[in-house]
Amino acid sequence: MANKIAQQTEDLVQPILDELSLELVDIVYEKEGPNWFLRVYIDKDGGVDIEECGQVSEMLSTKLDEADPISEAYFLEVSSPGVERPLKTETDFEKYIGKHVYVKLYEPISGEKEFTGDLVDFKDGSATIRYKDKTKQKEVEIPFAKIAKARLAVTFD
Structure with a gap:
């Protein structure tokens, strides 16, 4: 389930990131305690700032509401991967x-x-x-x- 949601989220967020010249680093859908979290990590040369994360979060939230790929309640977090950025590719x-x-x-x-x-x-x-x-x-x-x-x-x- 988590992989399917990550793939659906990637399909929704990639056009947004392309438009804003940002890079998708990772998508993680996981449960912590009683809560589900959809975490989208973005970056660009020189790093991303809080305004860019907020802009992607708003745009992606709208697309997720329209597509509705996740049945349970969850928290959406869009952030920088930080100094220990994963190397995926x-x-x-x-x-x-x-x-x-x-x-x-x-x-x-x-x-x-x-x-x-x-x-x-x-x-x-x-x-x-x-x-x-x-x-x-x-x-x-x-x-x-x-x-x-x-x-x-x-x-x-």
Whole structure:
């Protein structure tokens, strides 16, 4: 159900985002306690502001009311993905080369299922991450298909 609602919401919000030159990062439909939340994460180069989030929220709310794809009561939230923005597509990986990332895998590579380090390259469907293992710098090449979850990671230097 959640995937179907996310897809229907994407179909409704994408024309709005195209019109406003904004990017869809993610859509999550989930239950927290007794309440359902439809969360739409948007972005653009330089980040989005509260006015843009509000504008998308108003326009999307109208379209959701017309299409009525969700039977239960829910809260609509439109926001920036924040500093730990998820990396969902190969294009995201290409765009954020040089950034610090966290990657969780479906299955281990070199005995590890999680890596945090610098995304140094993305080509031929694989991400190369430079990470620190004790005192040594190492690199790992991770096929995109093996990535369960990835996001930008905050560093405290």
